[in-house]
Amino acid sequence: MKTLIIDNFISELECNFFIDFYEKNKNFSKKYRDVYPLEIPLVNPAIGFLKLKLNKISKDFNAEIDWLQIVKWPINSKQDLHIDDASKDTILSSITYLNDNFTGGQTYFEKDIMFIPKRGRSLFFDGKYYRHGVTPVEKNIRYVVAVWYKKLNPSS
Numbered sequence: 001m002k003t004l005i006i007d008n009f010i011s012e013l014e015c016n017f018f019i020d021f022y023e024k025n026k027n028f029s030k031k032y033r034d035v036y037p038l039e040i041p042l043v044n045p046a047i048g049f050l051k052l053k054l055n056k057i058s059k060d061f062n063a064e065i066d067w068l069q070i071v072k073w074p075i076n077s078k079q080d081l082h083i084d085d086a087s088k089d090t091i092l093s094s095i096t097y098l099n100d101n102f103t104g105g106q107t108y109f110e111k112d113i114m115f116i117p118k119r120g121r122s123l124f125f126d127g128k129y130y131r132h133g134v135t136p137v138e139k140n141i142r143y144v145v146a147v148w149y150k151k152l153n154p155s156s
Contacts, residue, residue: 002125005115009053009122015098019143021046022070034077037069037146054094054147057124063092063149070098073105073142079134081110084127084148092149093127096120097142104138117142 010018022029022038029038040047042065055064066089084093095107097117107115107123110131115123125132127148134142 003109003115003130004057004124006057006122006124007118008120009096010050010120012119014049015119018050018070018098018145022072022143026072029072033079034074035079036072036074038071039067039069042068050096050145054122057122058092058094058149059152061092061124061149062152064152066090066148066150068145068147071144071146073102073134073137073144075137075139075141077134077142078104078136081131081133083129083131087148087150089150090128090148091126091151092124094122094124094145094147094149096122096145096147098145099141099143102137102140102142104136105142106135108133108135117144 025038026036029036042051047068051065058064066087084090097119100117100119105117
């Protein structure tokens with residue numbers, strides 16, 4: 001798998017819903033480096049429609065959602081090249097951009113491969129294989145839904 005980009009994966013209304021959800025629950029977010037992830041339990045009914053969409057795509061890669069976060073990236077936040085090694089079970093990663101009214105904050109891979117954020121766009125890739133990062137956010141706040149997937153359970 002190289003990468004899969006799906007524009008309009010979620011609607012503007014759905015993007016706004018997740019930004020609002022984050023802001024209403026930001027007291028539960030925890031600072032990690034220079035970003036503020038809010039982990040969403042998979043049983044939370046607020047993400048039911050997103051889980052359905054994500055799992056529909058991930059099944060093509062023999063994967064299912066392992067964990068999910070809404071992440072707030074303030075001005076000057078960034079992430080250097082890395083692989084997704086938070087879980088030994090991770091076989092697929094995705095990022096869904098909830099807004100695009102910020103400057104900077106592009107997702108990039110090694111060898112100068114850059115993905116431009118676009119509201120509602122989802123980017124699926126093997127985060128354990130492809131080293132990736134985020135350029136510094138220069139203006140306004142960046143919001144994304146970050147998801148990590150594990151091997152599909154045959155009984156799912």
